[in-house]
Amino acid sequence: MSLYQRRAALKERIPGGLDGRRMLWIALVDKTGAGLWAATAALYFTYVTGLSVAQVGILVAVSAGIGIAGAPIAGRIADRLPLTRVLIAMQVQRAAAGLALLATDDYALLIGISAVASVGDRAANVLTKLYAARITGPDRVRYQAVNRTVSNGGFAIGGLAAATALGIGTTLAYQSLLVGNAVASLAAALLTLRCGEAPSPTRIVTGSGAGAPAARPASPWRDRTYLFYTASETVLFLDDAVFKVGLPLWIVHATDAPHGLAPLLLVLNNVMVVALQIPLARYGATTQAAVRLLLPLAAAFAAGALAMSLSAVHGAWIATAALVAAAALLTLAEILHATVSWELSLALAPDEAQGAYLGAHGLAQASQRSIGPLVMTAVIAAGPAGWALLGAGLAATCLAQHRLVRDHLPVPALSVPPATVSHK
Structure with a gap:
């Protein structure tokens, strides 16, 4: 089998068509950036912003707690607005929050900015899952398995890069990881712009039947x-x-x-x-x-x-x-x-x-x-x-x-x- 034939066969095994393959590239880029930051966040707040161990613990707990709200809010919005546009907004929000961390050492601001990033992160995870469900149909389980494999590969790549920066140990090295995560989020947003919008049963159903009252959506x-x-x-x-x-x-x-x-x-x-x-x-x-x-x-x-x-x-x-x-x-x-x-x-x-x-x-x-x-x-x-x-x-x-x-x-x-x- 030629290289071209092997590539064609691989594409056929990936559900979701062209948009499905694009989302896998998005996952690889996005999770590589996440791997850069996840492995070094606590150390960044300790050695660059000068927080104590207790302060870092509180920051992580509070931001994660606030971030919980991102999932249900994003899911509800995605039933009413174009999903890809909402996903792009969350990716840009995460990038902006990451870069904003570079601009301050104030503890209250660090908590607030981290919470904004956490909301965007949880929202993006739900929106990516919803998009995959809409474009892959009966192959959604297989697609999710491929997506999870790609995502783990991205985390591994990001983690190896983070380990190299940690070996250097300078403030600039830590900051470069934060910038790298933000750039990855922006790159994911740009790639998402090329994805077609998936069909939404909610917006199709409520738009039918001129003059008919919309049924109360399931909750x-x-x-x-x-x-x-x-x-x-x-x-x-x-x-x-x-x-x-x-x-x-x-x-x-x-x-x-x-x-x-x-x-x-x-x-x-x-x-x-x-x-x-x-x-x-x-x-x-x-x-x-x-x-x-x-x-x-x-x-x-x-x-x-x-x-x-x-x-x-x-x-x-x-x-x-x-x-x-x-x-x-x-x-x-x-x-x-x-x-x-x-x-x-x-x-x-x-x-x-x-x-x-x-x-x-x-x-x-x-x-x-x-x-x-x-x-x-x-x-x-x-x-x-x-x-x-x-x-x-x-x-x-x-x-x-x-x-x-x-x-x-x-x-x-x-x-x-x-x-x-x-x-x-």
Whole structure:
């Protein structure tokens, strides 16, 4: 097969056509910039702006808490306005906020600017997900797997570049990372300008029937099933806090494993996501398949947490082996949950209110960013029993979610959404 034929075959395997491929480039650029900043934000505020550790903690917590509002607000707006224009506005907002951080050392202003950036970040995540759902239709699970793989690659590239700058350690080096993140957001906005607008069931439906009163749109805040589902998602998204907070602190304070193992396990997590997200996505390609996937997800969470408990035994080799097993199992859980969450968050949402519902669902991941570190510190304080309890809680949440969505989805429930408009 020639190079041209291989490239053509690859394009055919990416759902969403030309706009789908453009969004993947946008994800790569955007997440590369995010990787630059995420790895160095705390150090920037410490060494460049001169904040204390406590001040940095408060800044991160407050800005993340305010940023939670970005998801539902953006989702609601995207049901009424052209989605790509709203996404561009959020990308520009993030870039402007990033550059504004360079202009001040005032603590109150730093909190306010960081909150603005956080709102834009959470909003952009929801809008990107909604756009993918609208342009990929029945292939949305496979597309999300490709998108997540590309995004992890971008984070890795950004993280490696950040590590180089940290090795230099100068104020200019830190500032260059902040500028790089802002430039990446602006580049993503420019690339989004080239994307076609996806069809919106809301704007099509409410515009039909001259003189007829518009029906009251469905709201996730009146949908108890969706609210319960979102609440359970907040628990399952704790895998993020496990890798970013729990695992490094546990290795240092409770095991005989070498401290250098912590970054290596994060590399293992990233490599597994890149290698397995796409192949495993086919097991959740329909709504019913995604529901069934909740059972092995419960087992993966429980086994991973149990391995974390066992890593507290004496002996560096045994602790290291247990931690590697735990990281692999919890990464598998992360991959399975990403597939399940992507499908069910859309399957439970009415077509005419996908933006509002995905915005509400975005609260789960945003809320976890605030409460996750607190949960991890409590788990570590409780010792091995804390990990066992966490694993039991995660597994029980998966089983409860399985029953909740199974009883509230039509049968058969396919991933293919009903067509509301033809693509021309």
